[in-house]
Amino acid sequence: MNFFTKMLDFSDKVVIVTGGLGLIGKQLVLAFNEFNATVIVLDLLSERFEEYFSSCENIHFFKTDIAEPKEIQTSVERIIKDFRKIDVWINAAYPRTTDWGKAIDEVSFESWNENLKLHLGSYFWSSKTVLEVMKEQKTGNLINFSSIYGVVGPNFDVYKGTDMTMPVAYSAIKGAITNLTRYFATLYGSHNVRVNCIAPGGIYNHQPEKFVEKYNELTPLKRMGRDYEIAMPTLFLASEAASYITGQTIIVDGGWTAQ
Template identity: 45%
Template sequence: MINRLKDKIIIITGGNGLLGKSIIERLTLEGAFCINFEINIECNDDLSNVYCDITDSDSIDKALALVFSKYPKVDGLVNNAYPRTKDWGTKFEEIELNSWKQNVDWQLNSYFYITQKVAIQMAEQKSGSIINMTSIYGVVGPDFSVYNGTSMTMPAAYSAIKGALVNFTRYVASYFGPQQIRINAVSPGGIFDNQNEVFIENYCNKVPLRRLGTPEDISPTVAFLLSDDSKYITGQNLIVDGGWTII
């Protein structure tokens, strides 16, 4: 494994999840020190685990203050956490306005706040790379036929939130470019997670590579965008989807 992230200090939010675990594993293999900002975790001494509820700005402030009291700089931030309401996945006609608002606040506004705070610090350092985990559904509309024969659907707020994050990525990349901060998005397609068999079959029949993704399909892209191998790439949305969005 190439050591292209050697000595880089990288914060990743939601590092206990499906993609987060694989991203931490890959970044660590490439030499990074990862700091996992998680809601389901207790802080430890080296701060590889830090309690942080990204939906709470005070919690973000406290977690960042803790990191900056111990480490002089942060080289990377991966906005990956995925807070959602209990009714996430409700059919369009039945979505409550308050639920929509809550999800926008938790999944979009929280990414803004932590990005703002970390980018300000990176601007002082005159270096840094930020990744926003987005989705194919921030780029194209859902093909609802893949849910035929299942009770699954694609939540409407997801499209709005991820689409907003793709363009927010461009905004901050342009704004902080002169300070040598790069900000990119990674948009995965569907990831295998023991979903309903009918859904898997429908999905695989449509996607050109004929399979769902795995977390290990995604994490090398995140590592690449955090590394100097991508040092002239900013504001981009790298789509890792087995070809879903090309047809």
Template identity: 35%
Template sequence: MMLEGQKIVVAGAGGLLGAQLVHKLMAQGAAVIAIDRDLKVLNDKLENAGVDIHSHALQAVIIDLLDESAVVRFFDSVENITGAVNCAYPRNKNYGKHFYEVAQGDFNENISMNLGSSFLFMQQCARYFEKYQNAFSLVNISSVYGVIPPKFSIYENTKMTMPVEYAAIKSGLIHLSRYVAKYVANSKFRVNLVSPGGIFDHQPEDFLKAYKKETLGKGMLDVSDVLGSIVFLLSSMSDFVNGQNIVVDDGFSM
């Protein structure tokens, strides 16, 4: 098992990616601290992903990543963590409108909520490392749309769009992650990213067909297609991989 003896924090553990990641990490031998805002939702999502929520290898912690004092207290109290993955994606109720419909206030708020909470999480991971000086691997989840501009044609004949906030957040996250890696400047503290292509979540059929034509055959990814790259970055197999962004998209960005 690639993560035997590791203790990993997963933020946003009740999400589509987060719950399955917790299951994967535990299967690879890691102890996991699963963070989310709602205990019932978190437990339900973890159980649906096949996680034994009563396992001694799992600790559920309820924290709102927008609450700075709560995040700081968590990192001040936790011990022996070796890595962290931030799968959280906080946003307001108006998130996801088409470009001309986005109010500046909503744009600003979503950037603040999402990129701001990511900044806080990275800052506290770095402070934790500086305190203990033990090897630490931080993995952030960006997106193929943090690397390339949107392919708007694939959204035709649907009500979907690629939110402008998403592009700003995910591209900013890549540079912010590299900033943190360079600022800490220690080979034992690694900050990397995984940037998936689109992940299947019962999108409209027209979109799925159009998206698949832009790949080399897979089409939309399953969550399981992304997990191996995260495990790799958390493991000793990637000891000197630092400041990198692994794109997992079956050629969508080519």
């Protein structure tokens, strides 16, 4: 294989995708698999794993609630036992409460706290756990999922005429994830461990027509993202092609944050 081509090859690499059965996560799993990685999906939905990946070679499933520190620990130990190492860990799960999506006047203090615990807490704890493993290995690569709303404030005009809104906790969580990424990048850089972040814009997923029209109009590329369009920027960050990139947030948003 040629010098640059080899940088994108994940043969012999063990890649973990939390939330690997979600809209974006599924595409991440398919992309890494296509570039020859051994992929381990950590998610809650065993049946969905069967549906998506049971016929695929080299894709494994460890049922894990990543909001539970003990379950993270158990899965990390199992991965090390079965696969010997963790080359790449991607935090792409989206834990949230059942009352998620409410407007600010309906958000209780308990719900705010619970969402911070579930989402920011799980990204923090899994990062902390895995980065220690990578430090021991003297190599590794962690990627967190943020959002455009971790970088800029929401434009509430896109929700007009729909029952959608942007939950306040999401902005706080995603903003924290971009800076947590910088913290870990500077802390673990000297151990040859890179930590980066991906911030997607809105991905089309059959949202109400009014929302989609407005979102398209407000985006420089005049459309929402497609689920598979996040996979290759993530794979790039995780690959040798990005060997001198750490602590960064790559925004994949059709230009939303450029205006």
